[in-house]
Amino acid sequence: MNTDTLAPDSNLVPPPAAKPDHPLRETLVIFLKNKAAAAGMILLLIVLVGTIFGPALYGVDANEMVWIPLSPPGDGTPLGTDYLGRDILAGILVGGRVTLIVGAVSAVMTIVIGVVVGAFAGFFGGRVDAALMKFTEFFQVLPSLLLAMVLVTIFAPSLTTIIFAIGVVGWAQIARLTRAEFMRIGNLDYVKAARAAGARDSYLMFRVILPGSLPPIIVSSALVTGASILFEAGLSFLGLGDPNTLSWGLIIGQNQNYLLDAWWTVTCPGMAIFVTVLAISLIGDGINDALNPRARKRG
Amino acid sequence: MSDGNNILRVNGLKVHFDTGRAPGGGRRIVHAVDGVNFSVKKGTCFGIVGESGSGKSTIAQAIMRLVPITEGSVFLKNLQISGLQGESLRDARARFQMVFQDPFSSLNPRKKARAAIREPLDLLGIGDAKGRDEVAEEMLTAVGLHRDAGRLFPHQFSGGQRQRLCIARALASRPDLIVCDEPVSALDVAIQAQILNLLRKLQQDMGLSYVFISHDLAVVQYICDEVGVMYLGQFVERAPVGKLFAEAKHPYTWSLMAAALSPEAERGALAKRPLLGGEPPSPTNPPKGCRFAARCPFATEKCKAEPPALRDFGGGHRVACHFAGELEPPIPELKSAA
Amino acid sequence: MTDDTPFLEIRNLTVEMKGDAGMIRVLDDVSLSIRRGTTMGIVGESGCGKSMTALAIMRLLPPGFQITSGQILLDGEDITKASEARMRQLRGNDISMIFQEPMTSLNPVYTVGEQIAEAVRQHQGLDTAKAEQRAIEMLKAVQIPGAEARLGSYPHEFSGGMRQRVMIAMALACQPRLIVADEPTTALDVTVQAQIFALMRELQEETGTAIMLITHDLGAVAELADDVAVFYAGWRIEHGPASAILRHPAHPYTSGLMSCTPRLRLGAAASGQGPALLEIEGMVPQLGKMPSGCRFAPRCTLADAHCRSTVPVDTEVEPGHAAMCWKTKAEVLA
Ligand SMILES: Nc1ncnc2c1ncn2[C@@H]1O[C@H](COP(=O)(O)OP(=O)(O)OP(=O)(O)O)[C@@H](O)[C@H]1O
Ligand SMILES: Nc1ncnc2c1ncn2[C@@H]1O[C@H](COP(=O)(O)OP(=O)(O)OP(=O)(O)O)[C@@H](O)[C@H]1O
Ligand code: SF4
Ligand SMILES: [Mg+2]
Ligand SMILES: [Mg+2]
Numbered sequence: 001m002n003t004d005t006l007a008p009d010s011n012l013v014p015p016p017a018a019k020p021d022h023p024l025r026e027t028l029v030i031f032l033k034n035k036a037a038a039a040g041m042i043l044l045l046i047v048l049v050g051t052i053f054g055p056a057l058y059g060v061d062a063n064e065m066v067w068i069p070l071s072p073p074g075d076g077t078p079l080g081t082d083y084l085g086r087d088i089l090a091g092i093l094v095g096g097r098v099t100l101i102v103g104a105v106s107a108v109m110t111i112v113i114g115v116v117v118g119a120f121a122g123f124f125g126g127r128v129d130a131a132l133m134k135f136t137e138f139f140q141v142l143p144s145l146l147l148a149m150v151l152v153t154i155f156a157p158s159l160t161t162i163i164f165a166i167g168v169v170g171w172a173q174i175a176r177l178t179r180a181e182f183m184r185i186g187n188l189d190y191v192k193a194a195r196a197a198g199a200r201d202s203y204l205m206f207r208v209i210l211p212g213s214l215p216p217i218i219v220s221s222a223l224v225t226g227a228s229i230l231f232e233a234g235l236s237f238l239g240l241g242d243p244n245t246l247s248w249g250l251i252i253g254q255n256q257n258y259l260l261d262a263w264w265t266v267t268c269p270g271m272a273i274f275v276t277v278l279a280i281s282l283i284g285d286g287i288n289d290a291l292n293p294r295a296r297k298r299g
Numbered sequence: 300m301s302d303g304n305n306i307l308r309v310n311g312l313k314v315h316f317d318t319g320r321a322p323g324g325g326r327r328i329v330h331a332v333d334g335v336n337f338s339v340k341k342g343t344c345f346g347i348v349g350e351s352g353s354g355k356s357t358i359a360q361a362i363m364r365l366v367p368i369t370e371g372s373v374f375l376k377n378l379q380i381s382g383l384q385g386e387s388l389r390d391a392r393a394r395f396q397m398v399f400q401d402p403f404s405s406l407n408p409r410k411k412a413r414a415a416i417r418e419p420l421d422l423l424g425i426g427d428a429k430g431r432d433e434v435a436e437e438m439l440t441a442v443g444l445h446r447d448a449g450r451l452f453p454h455q456f457s458g459g460q461r462q463r464l465c466i467a468r469a470l471a472s473r474p475d476l477i478v479c480d481e482p483v484s485a486l487d488v489a490i491q492a493q494i495l496n497l498l499r500k501l502q503q504d505m506g507l508s509y510v511f512i513s514h515d516l517a518v519v520q521y522i523c524d525e526v527g528v529m530y531l532g533q534f535v536e537r538a539p540v541g542k543l544f545a546e547a548k549h550p551y552t553w554s555l556m557a558a559a560l561s562p563e564a565e566r567g568a569l570a571k572r573p574l575l576g577g578e579p580p581s582p583t584n585p586p587k588g589c590r591f592a593a594r595c596p597f598a599t600e601k602c603k604a605e606p607p608a609l610r611d612f613g614g615g616h617r618v619a620c621h622f623a624g625e626l627e628p629p630i631p632e633l634k635s636a637a
Numbered sequence: 638m639t640d641d642t643p644f645l646e647i648r649n650l651t652v653e654m655k656g657d658a659g660m661i662r663v664l665d666d667v668s669l670s671i672r673r674g675t676t677m678g679i680v681g682e683s684g685c686g687k688s689m690t691a692l693a694i695m696r697l698l699p700p701g702f703q704i705t706s707g708q709i710l711l712d713g714e715d716i717t718k719a720s721e722a723r724m725r726q727l728r729g730n731d732i733s734m735i736f737q738e739p740m741t742s743l744n745p746v747y748t749v750g751e752q753i754a755e756a757v758r759q760h761q762g763l764d765t766a767k768a769e770q771r772a773i774e775m776l777k778a779v780q781i782p783g784a785e786a787r788l789g790s791y792p793h794e795f796s797g798g799m800r801q802r803v804m805i806a807m808a809l810a811c812q813p814r815l816i817v818a819d820e821p822t823t824a825l826d827v828t829v830q831a832q833i834f835a836l837m838r839e840l841q842e843e844t845g846t847a848i849m850l851i852t853h854d855l856g857a858v859a860e861l862a863d864d865v866a867v868f869y870a871g872w873r874i875e876h877g878p879a880s881a882i883l884r885h886p887a888h889p890y891t892s893g894l895m896s897c898t899p900r901l902r903l904g905a906a907a908s909g910q911g912p913a914l915l916e917i918e919g920m921v922p923q924l925g926k927m928p929s930g931c932r933f934a935p936r937c938t939l940a941d942a943h944c945r946s947t948v949p950v951d952t953e954v955e956p957g958h959a960a961m962c963w964k965t966k967a968e969v970l971a
Contacts, residue, residue: 193397198392198422212408350828560854564856564860569835574831
């Protein structure tokens with residue numbers, strides 16, 4: 001925690017070994033020491049490896065009928081089969097890609113829209129702010145699942161519409177957060193100092209204020225990613241997923257009628273979703289703790 | 300007005316902030332700075348003192364063009380900086396720079412010291428990369444830091460050292476004028492003395508001119524050549540430093556002097572002094588007469604009705620009080636001088 | 638209302654902090670005592686351990702910090718050993734603290750009246766109506782105009798000076814016997830500071846509370862303090878009656894602080910250039926990187942090899958006035 005400050009007895013001599021200590025280094029150290037976050041990283045790594053290399057290694061076609069429909073785990077297939085006799089494990093491995101991609105891409109979309117709207121509102125204030133915040137409020141009060149359902153129904157369920165729908169409904173919260181951070185940091189003297197030194201608006205927004213406001217944005221990005229994955233699952237479950245691309249939500253959705261007779265058809269992909277979202281939120285918590293240690297020394 | 304020696308001229312400066320709708324209809328306007336005139340001669344330091352909220356920082360930021368100017372003009376030598384926009388304003392920025400009060404929030408925590416000092420040069424495109432690094436190192440040594448200190452991040456410096464960095468950064472573009480907004484208020488006495496002496500030394504070595512804001516009269520007396528005393532957006536008294544402290548004529552200036560503490564004073568000395576009670580009125584709705592009337596022990600009906608003009612008492616001493624020169628100062632030291 | 642039995646006595650207090658490489662000393666063998674009805678000024682540069690002393694008395698040290706030896710006797714009771722329950726009883730009832738930052742030490746979501754009343758209710762077991770009555774009395778005592786009406790105001794509706802008065806009202810509401818004021822006016826204007834100091838003196842005369850005033854302003858010490866303790870790098874390097882220390886400091890650090898303080902020259906004295914401000918060069922050593930010998934030696938103009946190698950002992954220069962410096966005697970005689 002100690003930092004290499006200049007030698008005490010003179011203003012003129014920095015200690016020979018003084019290493020530039022990047023302000024983020026301490027954060028990284030705290031993060032790496034956090035057990036829960038490490039567990040989250042490991043879980044996420046397993047999920048990623050499984051979805052990237054799993055299908056090739058396992059080698060079973062997820063769309064083929066390979067066994068007796070609705071046979072339980074261990075009885076011919078590791079995680080059982082669904083109502084069409086398709087291998088659940090293969091489904092999970094393949095479907096994971098879609099779920100994770102939808103989650104990630106829609107999270108990126110959510111974050112980009114949110115950050116841009118929030119940045120402009122917070123930076124320029126006044127009328128720009130009032131107009132953008134009215135717009136944001138509008139999206140915030142709409143019931144998001146309903147809106148997403150309407151969007152998907154209107155534009156026919158496909159991956160693009162789903163990603164678009166999730167992105168459109170989720171950004172308001174990020175926009176508010178970004179706006180608040182931009183307002184807070186925009187008032188700090190170092191931003192004024194940069195302006196006084198001749199910085200243009202774009203430089204101030206993206207090179208000075210944005211890096212400073214990233215920490216809370218990163219934390220809530222983790223949450224947003226988790227939420228997007230759940231959202232995709234929710235839509236698929238309601239039968240609004242893209243029927244042609246296998247995802248975790250779709251497996252659950254297609255098998256929901258057999259829930260009582262064949263629990264594994266729903267529970268196994270459900271567990272996959274649970275583990276992934278848990279992993280991401282553990283990582284998010286870890287980042288949050290690392291960025292806001294309670295007694296951070298300022299000198 | 301046409302004194303060629305002036306680095307900075309501020310004429311009739313007004314800065315009003317619109318803070319939304321007033322409860323009774325109309326807009327709520329904060330009259331943060333409400334008609335201020337002064338000029339700064341080359342190589343001198345102009346001090347601004349006054350209570351919190353009197354508009355000191357707003358003047359500084361108006362000069363720096365960080366807040367919109369409602370009315371009035373600001374000239375840097377012959378250049379009207381209050382009229383500049385866009386690129387021409389950016390180009391002019393090299394010539395006037397600022398040092399802020401809080402050394403902890405005025406440096407970007409993600410920029411190393413050298414990059415922070417270079418930033419004005421980078422942004423304004425002054426010199427080439429190598430030259431900029433040299434300037435940065437030169438400035439580090441000028442403010443009493445080691446040249447290698449440029450490799451460190453702001454959090455690795457103490458408060459006083461950070462303030463030195465801020466000064467180095469303000470110096471980098473070789474400005475004519477540096478606006479210092481309470482540069483020592485966040486520092487303790489020992490570091491304050493170091494920074495004050497540094498500012499003085501730099502002034503002599505580089506022929507700098509300062510606008511120096513403080514709420515500490517002793518500090519202002521130490522470093523300034525001329526002083527303006529501010530109350531609620533206006534100067535109530537303005538004079539060369541010697542004159543102001545020898546023969547202050549405004550009741551508000553007296554109350555500031557009365558409240559000053561000294562290590563030599565008797566215990567409980569304040570109780571015997573004429574202390575100011577109450578709070579300054581709201582700058583949203585400044586009183587129509589003398590702005591100080593509600594708290595002034597000498598106020599009459601005339602004071603409440605008519606705003607006093609800033610009258611000339613000779614030798615550059617101006618006072619905005621209807622009874623300036625007629626009142627008996629409640630400060631013993633001033634009495635003996637008068 | 639003063640008497641000579643110490644109300645608070647700190648004996649050889651050492652506070653340490655967990656560092657990367659073992660424990661780091663933040664306060665080193667600090668002793669001081671405050672008599673009833675008097676004010677003790679604690680002075681020193683930033684980072685010398687003034688706030689740590691205050692927090693140790695309140696037993697509110699930040700996580701990672703602990704009292705490793707010494708005693709804090711409050712009216713004879715050693716509170717370093719007191720249970721947390723006992724401390725809660727003492728805080729507010731017998732000792733209250735006023736923090737530096739009036740903006741952040743009041744809770745923004747409760748009205749000022751609720752906050753004062755709550756403090757009184759908790760500590761003195763008054764019922765709601767009585768507590769509110771007490772809150773009004775206290776707001777009047779700290780000269781907040783229209784106290785009844787302001788009871789329902791939220792902290793953000795007050796100026797900084799008013800908020801600090803509210804803090805003082807809260808601190809006084811339970812009639813504590815000791816008030817620890819950590820730089821109570823640093824964030825305020827001189828005019829407001831003068832009002833608050835005048836108020837603190839008046840209240841002290843009425844109630845006989847002891848006050849520990851932390852500041853780096855020697856003028857504030859001259860105005861309020863009966864006694865002074867000067868801190869440097871976790872050491873209490875000089876202590877004694879305020880008048881003695883301010884007239885003839887015995888430690889080079891204290892006299893350095895004196896000559897660093899710009900003096901206001903009024904009237905006839907104002908003409909011409911004032912004396913130059915002397916500096917104490919360098920800065921306070923960092924925690925965990927203390928020089929051996931006298932900690933002030935690297936910045937001291939009087940330091941010699943002996944100073945640099947051997948920790949100085951507390952030397953009395955006159956009754957009740959002592960300094961931790963090898964050169965003390967010589968300097969005072971000179
Ligand atoms: N951006 C703003 N919008 C609205 N009001 C403002 C703004 N900036 C300043 N003010 C108001 O203008 C007045 C003058 O503020 P200013 O910061 O100039 O005072 P100051 O003399 O520097 O005080 P301090 O000693 O506290 O720094 C205050 O009433 C303040 O609340
Ligand atoms: N939460 C913390 N974690 C680590 N070190 C701390 C913490 N708080 C204070 N310190 C260190 O403890 C030492 C004593 O600090 P303290 O707050 O008592 O100083 P102070 O004399 O009150 O200074 P100031 O005038 O700045 O308030 C300092 O070196 C400081 O950096
Ligand atoms: S004009 Fe009147 S109210 Fe204003 S300062 Fe002078 S005497 Fe006081
Ligand atoms: Mg200001
Ligand atoms: Mg402190």
